[in-house]
Amino acid sequence: MSQVMSLAQAVERFVPDGAAVxxxxCLEPAIPFAAGHELIRQQRRDLKLIGPISDSLFDQLIGAGCVAEVVAAWVGNVSEGLGHCYRRAVESGDPWTLTVRDHSNFSISLALWAAAWNSPYIPTPTLLGSDILSGQAALELVDGSVRVGAVRPDVCVLHVQRADAGGRAHTWGPLGVAQEAALAAQRVILTCEQLVEPEVILSDPSRVLVPETKVVAVVHEPGGCLPSPLPGYWKRDHAAFREYAALSRTAEGFGRWLREWVLDVPDRAAYLAKLELDPLRITRRLLSEPADYGYE
Structure with missing residues (x-):
């Protein structure tokens, strides 16, 4: 059963060293940067990061020395190109050696679905002819097809538009592999823009992302996705990504960025206080049509 708690409490309790996270x-939107920064502040080590495209979040966690292994389709800084901390770790072991398990966006989805369905693998022909198969124990070529081995996270961290205290969440916009990851994971931590009454969530049950039995913590964390965007709430903070790209080109520059935006910032509220938020807020409303669930 989920509990409403602070992000620091959720990370301390449910994300130990060595966890697969x-x-x-959701690819480019709804990236839980606040949770990633809390992992850094609590000095988590030997994490296994799992995801399709995390924009610069994986790069930041790698540069901070939190990560031992990455299972992903891509690591970098979407609008700016390379993830410099990731590159240093792979090429020179700085801050230490990083193990990388390559996937495509589709195969990481299959790997998570396999875990969700408690299957050892799901076969696909889509990776045939690529070099992603090289040295990948979890990707096995058998009888002209690729068996994509299950990937089961210990914890899945999602940022959503709204959730209730019971662990039911609504999210919308591009979902990427959010549902697959949540169903595959042993437990789910939700950070949310709005903490609402159960009646709000239950008014639209088809939008509930994951069974509440999976959710161990609900964190009311407005702006928890920034600098990534969130439909209905936040625009992408392009300036933040540009600044990070420029500073992280060197280990020394990354250290300066890390101190200013993570280590010297005690929580997300303090992070938001450093920003000019009005230009980042969504102001143009584009509402969907209501759904009628009546049946009598």
């Missing part, structure tokens, strides 16, 4: 599951 799925993050950035």
């Amino acid at each position: 799925a993050m950035g599951c």
